Amino acid sequence: MVEYKDRIEELEEELRTTKYNKKTQHAIGLLKAKIANLKKKKAGQKKAGSKQGYVIRRSGDATVVLVGFPSVGKSTLLNAITNQESEVGGYDFTTLDAIPGLLNYKSAKIQIFDVPGLVEGAASGTGRGKEVLSVLRSADLCLILVDVNHPEHLKIIQKEIYDSMARLNQSKPDVRIKKTIKGGIRIGKTVKLSVSDDTLKAILNEMGIANANILIRSKVDEDQFIDVVEGNRKYLNAVIVLNKIDSISKEKVKAIANKLGVDVLVSAEKKQGLDELKELIFDKLNLIRIYLKQPGKEADMKEPLIVHVGCTIKGVCDKLHRDILNRFKFARVWGKSTKFNGQKLTLKHELLDEDVVELHLN
Ligand SMILES: Nc1nc2c(ncn2[C@@H]2O[C@H](COP(=O)(O)OP(=O)(O)O)[C@@H](O)[C@H]2O)c(=O)[nH]1
Ligand SMILES: [Mg+2]
Structure with missing residues (x-):
């Protein structure tokens, strides 16, 4: 060898x-x-195949992976922002050791996986590149959780991720x-x-x-x-979360946050900063909400369709049913993407968050 x-x-x-x-x-x-x-x-x-990695199964509207050193508060955070019970049922425990919590935010169903020990090797220099990459490959967003008492962890985690061939906050x-x-x-x-x-x-x-x-x-x-x-690189967004901000003085937290360039400050235990974190997750996932309306009826403002930024009317048709595209005549749209209410538009039109779409079909 x-x-x-x-x-x-x-x-x-x-x-x-x-x-x-x-x-x-x-x-x-x-x-x-x-x-x-x-x-x-x-x-x-x-x-x-010497070491079995985590198996991450995608479901819902988006998948987020939580990484951080042991004891930084990953489990505490997951319990604070997700409803763990709701999604445990349907999983096969023999092959799945990472159990997602489900975050329901602005009608989006966002899976968040806690993957304990994923970056553990980083500290000792025995990286688990392949495993890190395979987990990140299934994710749409990476949450890096850093304990305010251990700011030195961040660089180590970032290096581990970079060495695994994933690229954070870069587009392809x-x-x-x-x-x-x-x-x-x-x-x-x-x-x-x-x-x-x-x-x-x-x-x-x-x-x-x-x-x-x-x-x-x-x-x-x-x-x-x-x-x-x-080739073979995975490009994805990341959010750097500074946890346990309740454990030291505000001034110290601020200094550390500035130095590290973190995106959001939280205390998972004291439930501080969690709304801001949820909003940031939604935002970095590039999700938008589209409300559907049938001609002559009120729009369904309760259950939007969750799609990605840049989604066109065609994208909405595709997501609804294969058949719809064939029957499409035109759409009327209300909202930020239009020039006026009820504008008549074609398949290429790009939608924006909270647009209301009325499909006219043959
Ligand atoms: N002071 C403080 N302690 C926290 C916070 N979040 C978690 N902890 C504590 O940190 C320890 C490790 O938390 P845990 O969620 O098990 O970390 P994990 O190993 O990353 O999953 C526990 O004793 C938690 O109570 C926080 O926001 N503030
Ligand atoms: Mg844990």
Whole structure:
């Protein structure tokens, strides 16, 4: 078995000691590509199935994963913002060790999974990359819970997640790579990059791509470019939650919160900041509520359809029933996305939160 670990550490040391500037940029890009390559090989070498990970089953409108060191208050928080009993019933306990709580907020059914011990390895350096990634892959949002008495945990967790190949608060870069049989590397860009074409080409060569047409439409650095070349990354939003704010003075909490750049302050035990947290979860999940109305009747304002930001009238049809799209004539819409009440609109129209939609069908 080849020992990749030493070689990776060697290259990482070289990377750490190389100053980034125009002259070294190329070499650094190459180093990063080499490291990415070796890490991939190393991951492929690990025996599969030695440790059973958590199984996360998606249901409801969205899935959130709660991560944090032991004893930071994950269970307490889950009990405070979800109704754990409601969803326990239908699960097969032999394969599922993570049990979700259900948060009902603004009519959205949001599953929140507590995954105890997921980042435990982070502290000792024995990361559980594959397991972390497989859990995050099933999630729409990652809640990172930090104990105000242990602010040093945050960086460790973030590194563990990054090393697992998940990317927090980044959207997938718009970079298309079309491999070709010959012709070398051709790069087209609609944005200006700080990394040169030569470096991009060297990275591609290092990663085994000699012929390809590349189209880059979002600003990427070397790391993000390597991410795209390797593929297999999970991009998702994260919310950093600072817990136990009741346990130290307000001034200290404020100083720590600023330093860490946390998104919301809570006390799971004293039930402080929980409404703000729920709102933030809803917001970061990019969910919106659409109320449906039948022609000639009042809208159903009790049970909205929960869809994602950017959802069109077609998206609403798709979500309702396969058949509806075929029967669609037009829609009338009331709300923020319209120019006037009851505007007649077609399938392409993008809806906004709390719009009322009346479908006219054949
Ligand atoms: N002071 C304070 N203690 C808390 C808070 N939330 C949780 N705890 C305590 O922290 C300990 C660990 O909580 P637990 O929810 O079991 O943490 P977990 O291991 O992350 O699930 C328990 O003794 C909780 O009572 C909080 O907001 N403030
Ligand atoms: Mg717990």
